Amino acid sequence: MADESTADRYRERVPAPHRQPRYRAIADELRRRITAGAIPAGALIPSESSLTAEFRVARGTIREAINVLRAEGLVMTEHGRGTYARPNLPVRRLGPERYMSQRQQDGDETTGARSFRNSGVEQVNAEYQEVAATPELAEMFEVEPGTVLLQRRLLTSVYGVPQQLTTAYYLLDTVAGTPVADPNREPWPGGHVAQLQSLGILVTKIREVVQARMPTIDEAEALRLPAGVPVLIANRRTYADGRTVEVATSMVFPADRAELEYEIPADLT
């Protein structure tokens, strides 16, 4: 095989031609072991020090090889424990029914995607704060910039696995003094639509814009994202009677364990 000369190159001391960098060749070899099943999903790959011995390179070179695999989402690292082949995660599907008051919600057999709403395994870490409206937010709410809004920041987890970061805003006027402004009532039964309804606000339309990008480091840490996994971003705007009653400037989902589902009814086509 052509691999023989590659193996020989590992044994050389320094001169290795850079036709293919060594860290790439090492990454290729480790990737082969993982995809071929020699290192099963969820198992530890050899430690950095044993890899330096096996390939006879400096530790920095091994780390670069592992960086490649991390960027591909193939492995994930835990400080002090080791580096694992990435296990396959269950996918959380978020469909239009997440805005319904209450309904039967079954998993999708074909993909294994599941909805966890109201299942009792969903925990919410909430943080409420009063903030002044930025010009962008003020325009969406049709108020003066600086008007006080209620900011609601959430980290939602399922089975202890973080699944969603949310930053949402409400006009303080419409929620102040109501149970909706109480952070201890999280998670909201029925979601934000039901909560607004309890205040007499009838939601008429929700608009969401979906984007994707690589996470910031903070997001990657909060969502425990391995490197190489992007995030799905949904920006939500909730309307009642043509007025904007809620804005979620960013709902951040880990793309390796979430997908969004939408329906476009006939009268829109």
Place this chain on the structure above:
Amino acid sequence: MADESTADRYRERVPAPHRQPRYRAIADELRRRITAGAIPAGALIPSESSLTAEFRVARGTIREAINVLRAEGLVMTEHGRGTYARPNLPVRRLGPERYMSQRQQDGDETTGARSFRNSGVEQVNAEYQEVAATPELAEMFEVEPGTVLLQRRLLTSVYGVPQQLTTAYYLLDTVAGTPVADPNREPWPGGHVAQLQSLGILVTKIREVVQARMPTIDEAEALRLPAGVPVLIANRRTYADGRTVEVATSMVFPADRAELEYEIPADLT
């Protein structure tokens, strides 16, 4: 802080306390300069050697900081030339109106996102092929596996910039011999809904599932994606009278220049 003794120990050897790693602090500072506009989009950031001088750290530390920004998709590097703040691309917004027959479509002033449908600057590279239904496709169309389908593969470009890869399927029975089966008629005026309507098929519902992931190498090349940019994936299923009449197993969008918009009407909430 309780960490003071620890911090003191660091100061013996290194000026900066490691409460936050040096490379992350440097990444934060560079990110600030880029997002604040001190380094405009498309401009070169300082070279690695000048950054080692400015922050007084080893070159490896500077490179790690830049790796952070690259993983976030904030900068891109060209060997021998330098590292750039990633230029902002015009964003193509795809809303529900893309399935409407014909309507006024304006840009969104707040984000600069635009729709290019029917604007004449959209080119389509089409490839049609007859294929046997896989078990998954057969189940969706409610036919026997192996039933012949028309496969439609598209690369859509706007102003010569590739914007979308599509793979869609139709039952050959319903389209054979019709203008819809003619690859020379791309791009389809009014989209696939209008085309189906011209065959007497009235679309009643469209369902889309949106995901994100890093691109395969082939996708990255076809869409001319720089490293660190994920793709948005939409899987579409088109219904008429409860029957599935079209399936797009993957519409692949470059996440740095596309976003998807959906509406959830009141009767769904």
Place this chain on the structure above:
DNA sequence: CAGTGGTCTAGACCACGCT
């Protein structure tokens, strides 16, 4: 405690893009 990965240094030489 031992073993893992995380951070950082101070060098070296190579490959690429420009002028």
Place this chain on the structure above:
DNA sequence: GCGTGGTCTAGACCACTGT
């Protein structure tokens, strides 16, 4: 030729996870 980033070495010490 010069300045850029790409690759690599050989060490050091820190921080986290286990026993």
